[in-house]
Amino acid sequence: MLRWLTTNLRTFFWAFVLALAVWVTAVTSANPDLTQAYPNPIQIEFIGQDPALVMTGTVQRQVQLTLRAPRSIWDTLLSGETAIHAVVDLTGLKAGTHPLQVQIQIDARPVRIVSVTPDKFDLSLEQLVSVSMPVELTYLGQPAIGYKAGDVVLNPSEAVISGPESFVAQVKHVRATLDLTSSRQSIATSLPIYAVDDSGSAVEGVTIHPDNTQVSLPIIQQGGYRDLAVKVIITGKLASGYRLTNITASPLIVTVYSENLPLIESLPGYVETAPLDLNGASNNIGTRLALNVPEGVLLVGDQTVSVQIDIAPIEDSRPVAFRQVEVIGLTPGLKAQLSPTTVDVILAGPLPVLNSLQLTDVHVRVDLTGLIIGTYQLTPVVIVAQQGVTVQSILPGTVEVVIAKDTGPASTPTPTLQLTPSRTP
Secondary structure, rough: OOOHHHHHHHHHHHHHHHHHHHHHHHHHOOOOEEEOOOOOOOOEEEEOOHHHHHHHHOOEEEEEEEEEEEEHHHHHHHHHHHHOEEEEEEOOOEEEEEEEEEEEEEEEOOEEEEEEOOOOEEEEEEEEEEEEEEEEEEEEOOOOOOOOOOOEEOOOEEEEEEEEHHHHOOEEEEEEEEEEOOOOOOOOEEEEOOOOOOOOOOOOOOOOOEEEEEEOOOEEEEEOOEEEEEEEEEEEOHHHHEEEEEEEEEEEEEEEEOHHHHHHHOOOOOOOOOOOOOOOOOOOOOEEEEEEEEOOOEEEOOOOOEEEEEEOEEEEEEEEEEEEEEEOOOOOOOEEEEOEEEEEEEEEEHHHHHHHHOOHHEEEEEEOOOOOEEEEEEEEEEEEEEOEEEEEEEOOOOOOEEEOOOOOOOOOOOOEEEOOOOOOO
């Protein structure tokens, strides 16, 4: 027996190798290895960072992978069922620039990492510092003439600047900016705080806490000055059928000055313009008018104001009774019988246009195009020749139309057209 085993051992060995090769070939043909790039970038996870340090400069945040794995493993990788981690360990690192290696961790097996791009990079760490600085308020513009700014109050009056040491070192001022242009009233508002360097340029990469400040600034009118509203004086009567819709002065408020304080205080709260004659006017008017100020009182700035007068026609309505309904589009060989044959129409529009409206300007029609023999309820259409006139209603809203064969001439009575007299606006 021993001799037989010794003689056939080589045969058994090669049979085993052949069987193993056949099995491996069968398995790999059904689940072949694939080498390809993983389609999504992998975000880098930084661990072990000293909380007193902060990353600066351009920081590598993700890597691309090329992997070799059986097709079945690729299916789980691409489905997201298997986690892939790119880890960079910062444990024990101090401030400075450090070369770092990316470590790839893949839960699935078997997977071979063919390449990592990039597999290493330099990272700069800086000390995280915070400094407290006073908030400086800068002004844009000036208050209105005759006004001055009082003492400002900021709350808070200081802000804490935090960030990398080199960035915080660039900050020379912490500021908020307030626009005073033409201010006449005390200001209470919230303003954003920003950090700037020696040249006044904003410093990026730092945080400011708090990031805004409450500003309280009194605006005080100086002695001898006073603000007065502008009152536009008009005379005359507009053209018939028109109305005044708006009167606007620009500016609405003017400033006056006098060394005679009792005189300036005795003035009413307004100043009148020179009168503007609107007699017969029917269009908008834009002009400049002088202001009437008492002797001893000076008008500060422009001596006239811009005045806009808006004029529009008076809107009215007008009924037109017993208007004959006209038929259009009737197919030859057919006839149409209408009930009723007349309708009342209520029109609306500018009064001057309604007053000039002629009976021949109003037409009421029903369109029978394409209609065959039968009975229909149709909505008439009103056509008005004058521009700006609209139809408010038609009474009745529909007419009955009976279409039949035309067996001979037919006569249809035509009611007398009536136009209701106009009302006096």
